Amino acid sequence: MTDSFHPPKRVLMGPGPSDVDPRVLEAMARPTIGHLDPLFVTMMDELKGMLQYAFRTRNALTLPVSAPGSAGMETAFVNLVEPGDTVIVCQNGVFGGRMKENVERCGATPVMVEDEWGRPVDPQKLEDALKAHPEARTVAFVQAETSTGAESDTRTLVEIAHRHDCLAIVDTVTALGGTPVETDAWGIDAVYSGSQKCLSCTPGLSPVSFSEAAVARIRNRKHKVQSWFLDLNLVMGYWGEGAKRAYHHTAPINALYGLHEALVLLQAEGIENAWARHRRNHEALRAGLEAMGLSFVVAPEHRLPQLNAVRVPEGVDEAAVRGALLDDYGIEIGAGLGPLAGRIWRIGLMGYASNPRNVYLLLGALEAILA
Numbered sequence: 072m073t074d075s076f077h078p079p080k081r082v083l084m085g086p087g088p089s090d091v092d093p094r095v096l097e098a099m100a101r102p103t104i105g106h107l108d109p110l111f112v113t114m115m116d117e118l119k120g121m122l123q124y125a126f127r128t129r130n131a132l133t134l135p136v137s138a139p140g141s142a143g144m145e146t147a148f149v150n151l152v153e154p155g156d157t158v159i160v161c162q163n164g165v166f167g168g169r170m171k172e173n174v175e176r177c178g179a180t181p182v183m184v185e186d187e188w189g190r191p192v193d194p195q196k197l198e199d200a201l202k203a204h205p206e207a208r209t210v211a212f213v214q215a216e217t218s219t220g221a222e223s224d225t226r227t228l229v230e231i232a233h234r235h236d237c238l239a240i241v242d243t244v245t246a247l248g249g250t251p252v253e254t255d256a257w258g259i260d261a262v263y264s265g266s267q268k269c270l271s272c273t274p275g276l277s278p279v280s281f282s283e284a285a286v287a288r289i290r291n292r293k294h295k296v297q298s299w300f301l302d303l304n305l306v307m308g309y310w311g312e313g314a315k316r317a318y319h320h321t322a323p324i325n326a327l328y329g330l331h332e333a334l335v336l337l338q339a340e341g342i343e344n345a346w347a348r349h350r351r352n353h354e355a356l357r358a359g360l361e362a363m364g365l366s367f368v369v370a371p372e373h374r375l376p377q378l379n380a381v382r383v384p385e386g387v388d389e390a391a392v393r394g395a396l397l398d399d400y401g402i403e404i405g406a407g408l409g410p411l412a413g414r415i416w417r418i419g420l421m422g423y424a425s426n427p428r429n430v431y432l433l434l435g436a437l438e439a440i441l442a
């Protein structure tokens with residue numbers, strides 16, 4: 072006989088998932104009701120309103136995709152990109168590479184705008200690429216690169232995209248809730264996120280939001296969206312404005328209770344206060360790490376408060392340090408990816424995990440291990 076699984080209690084200070092607020096877990100344990108039950112539908116409406124709050128948008132097409140952040144990314148690409156399109160993809164880390172994959176799988180041509188890992192996307196390079204490719208219809212980039220901790224200037228990049236008649240797809244998986252994402256004020260056309268980072272919900276849901284221009288493009292496609300599950304023309308019948316709530320797929324009911332609760336908590340705190348809290352805890356961590364002689368990968372003006380990429384000191388076995396943190400202190404931090412593998416640690420201070428106690432816990436543990 073196999074026993075029940077009882078995971079240990081960890082402190083999740085890696086690149087995500089982050090610690091889940093106990094109130095979210097409690098909400099998820101509530102009774103499962105039908106996904107077309109009128110009370111569930113009321114909950115969906117509230118959830119949508121709170122996602123609009125988090126994304127700072129009035130977009131009617133705002134909903135949680137029933138799958139993780141990668142599915143939110145795929146939702147944006149399969150709906151907005153058609154075979155034969157040219158898409159400018161800005162890459163400064165792992166996730167721009169995943170965007171390229173998406174573009175190719177849509178039968179479109181990606182034009183890559185590359186920046187060094189740890190640097191933000193260079194607006195001038197985007198401008199040059201758009202001048203060289205007037206046929207491009209879409210620009211895509213990651214606001215908060217989880218693989219490096221660098222933040223790009225979404226407002227400027229979207230403005231450039233629009234000047235060249237392109238729609239802008241923006242990845243805010245790590246950004247949302249931890250750092251400003253101004254969907255309407257910056258004019259973002261398609262934005263997606265994940266439940267498991269600064270929203271402090273369990274992994275597996277991907278909030279998305281689409282502007283009117285994006286919806287018009289989706290409604291006027293020449294080709295059917297290649298994915299049945301992610302085709303927003305169909306999903307809108309379940310989640311859309313004035314939708315009949317027709318069956319599309321069985322919603323992950325208890326997971327949605329969790330996201331609802333996470334957003335109730337975000338609203339109660341106030342999103343600006345959440346941004347300020349992430350900034351404060353980052354500053355405390357930064358001061359402690361620098362006092363220990365550790366240095367950051369990203370220049371101060373482009374650093375994400377929720378994802379701190381720190382160089383591994385010369386001669387230190389980075390995997391052994393992560394192992395000791397996990398085994399002796401129950402703290403998870405992340406390793407480097409791609410060209411940064413073995414060279415950096417990624418320390419997350421996301422959502423519920425972004426608090427002074429975790430800052431001091433990590434600093435104390437790291438100091439003891441490195442001594």
Ligand code: PLP
Pocket residue numbers: 086087139140141142144166213215216217218242243244245265274275
């Ligand atoms: N985009 C970014 C910037 C991410 O950090 C992640 C996950 O870490 C994803 C996309 C993919 O999200 P998920 O792992 O939930 O599929």
